[in-house]
Amino acid sequence: MQNLGNSTVPSLLSDASKRLEQALKHVTISEDAIARLQHPKTSLSVSIPVRMDDGRLKVFSGYRVRYDDTRGAGKGGVRYHPNVSLDEVQSLAFWMTFKCALLDLPFGGAKGGITVNPKELSKAELERLSRGYIDAIADAIGVDTDILAPDVYTNATIMGWMMDQYSTIQRQLCRGVVTGKPLSLGGSNGRDTATAMGAFIVIQTMLPKFQLNPQETTVAIQGFGNAGSALAGFLAEAGYKIVAVSDSKGGIYAPQGLDIASVREHKNQSREMKAVYCQGSVCSIVEHQVISNQELLALDVDVLIPAALENQITANNADDIKAKYIFEVANGPISSDADKILGKKGIYVFPDILVNAGGVTVSYFEWVQNRSGWYWTLEEVNQRLKAKMEAEAENTWTIAKDLIIDARTAAYVNALNRLGTALDAKGTRNYFVKTDK
Template sequence: MSESLFADASKRLARAMKYVSISDDALEYLKYPKASLTVSIPVRMDDGSLRIFQGYRVRYDDTRGPGKGGVRYHPNVSLDEVQSLAFWMTFKCAVLNLPFGGAKGGITVNPKELSKLELERLSRGYIDAIADFIGPDIDIPAPDVYTNPTIMGWYMNQYSIIRRQLTPAVVTGKPLSLGGSMGRDTATGTGAFFVIETMMAKFDCPPQQTTVAVQGFGNAGSVVAELLAKAGYKVVAVSDSQGGIYAKKGLDIPSIRRYKEANKGLQALYCEGSVCNIVEHEIITNEQLLALDVDVLVPAALENQITETNVDHIKAKYIFEVANGPITSAADRVLEAKGIYVIPDILANAGGVTVSYFEWVQNRSGMYWSLEEVNQQLKRKIVAETENIWKISQEHAIPMRTAAYAYALQRLGEALSAKGTRHYYAS
């Protein structure tokens, strides 16, 4: 799956290249990752046995700055998948005009099977193995699927032990007490909310008349669902890896989030104070959620959720990719033919890396911002770039994804060409 994922990701560039002026040298650079690392991580388990886990880190491009990208813990992690995610991060950072290149990391593991002590040993072992590959001016990890601020704190601490100096800027998404930024834990969902609000105003869709389904009720999906509900949107369905819930009248998202955090599952509740009542709802699968007749669909789980096999069932009018790569290129073409607007991942979920940038800046300066300042800066930056991409989309009558890739390609091309091109040397 992952190898085809990278090939599929690369296809998005072909269409975008028609709308930019970029040198052949720059395109040649972007065909390949700059550096890829595969490591074996020995972990002594609680029962005394030894297990070896495979870990990866890919720095796809660092022309515009040090690599930046999360680390995911998942049974399906592979080098090819990590390379694809690093490729997307390269364009995501360029879209938001961040001084970073694209990187990504991962460990092939089911973290739910490990104790907390085993998870800490695995995390510190990963940093032991990749310490020479990362750094505040080289490559900066962050949270991703099944990683969190605690794990980022272990990363920072282990790296600091190895370097014999406190180095908070080596990783972002840390706990506040270890140099983390206000708003980083909710940044992906908050950024997505700002993008949705900006775009839905252009489509003349008032919140009170707009229905929403969110696939994936993790850190990003739950945050964007709650923000949309608070803004007046009718969130009618949410799901996690086990399945979902649907209520035509709308769901009380804050109550569901509290239940999820306490019970690790989904239940349609309405809570007033400490009193919660179960409300009428249907149990649905993730596939059924994707096919719901709603105005807005938010895939916020994993990649390859909408493919050729299920794209004909999609009824939503607008799709915002809060997950990385949830729609294949083949499905993209079908959605476009159906007149469904897709707001791509490299814009819609860029809030996380944007606030990671803010955290990195704060770590290096020693000056820390309030939550209000962080969210103001995030909104300013992500709304401005959304407007720029919308303008390109309208000028050329092209999908938002193509416009976003063209926008990022132009920035990447200028940076890569500044190194010198065939034209420069030939003349």
């Protein structure tokens, strides 16, 4: 069976596509569908000129990729980070395609980003940059075309700016073009904690299958941003022992367990909430042992949760991993080469396209609410999210057990089956070419 990797795609996208090689052995999918999934539908690179507060004109690079929209409009976040590139955005859009299919959402996969260190910009500069990005990509997005959402270093405020700018361009209110907005601008209850809540539901669904109970389970979380910190809170409330957390500046470790509520309060107080982005770090809490992000990944814990950026666990450090179970809250935190090493070590990895899908699921709920004008309570949102995440977690587990494959491969098998069915519905070689067989 032909695979999705080829020598012409960028390195990150090529690595991402390697995840499908094993899944392709367990699905019946046409060559037409494989050919179409080898390439993004649209890849847009733009220049965004921004007048800085000191009068200088600075030009930023921005991207928006719609990988596939066979099952519905493109859907994916926008990240602000110094390392954002077209290669990275294509890879993330690729993953989003399979994530939306895995959760059986009526969306395709998309992603966007701007190459910028947002912590170096004022709030006014961030607003001009965000609105300039929408000016540049407005023709490529839309309520039924491509829908934006928050991602790394973007938040509800920025989403509100983007929705407002697109509405200004279109001369009409277009709430559904952006999700993750403030509630007052058409956002959904539960969207701010959706990624964390979805991950928590998956963890609560999967760990009992290994006879693990919260009180006896140690957890380390790399990444203490919106998703990581909220997930730490949910897990602590459920009784899990969180022994280590970290952010971009470093981490803290306490074998007896951390007081997560205090850690979150400290970071919230130190981040100077008047700014758009935090300035503090969890590692500034001195009463606990200070560790690096790499040291956190190598801790001897039951559960490791990478919730930062991609490629945190690679072939270079996979042998150091001691955790028994890994739940990927970040997108692509484990490289394909590292996957093989972890598999040989007997470590169970639950993939990002399942674990962190709570965000896109509640984004879907927000889009539905925007279109219907009927808004749900937090309890209703969480009930719907719980039903969706539990169902697809159980589906993934069943496929893994039936086919005797790992959870990542099982998730891709499920997603590929749904994508293949949709792609083949448009016609295949067998349909167009008559044979006597």
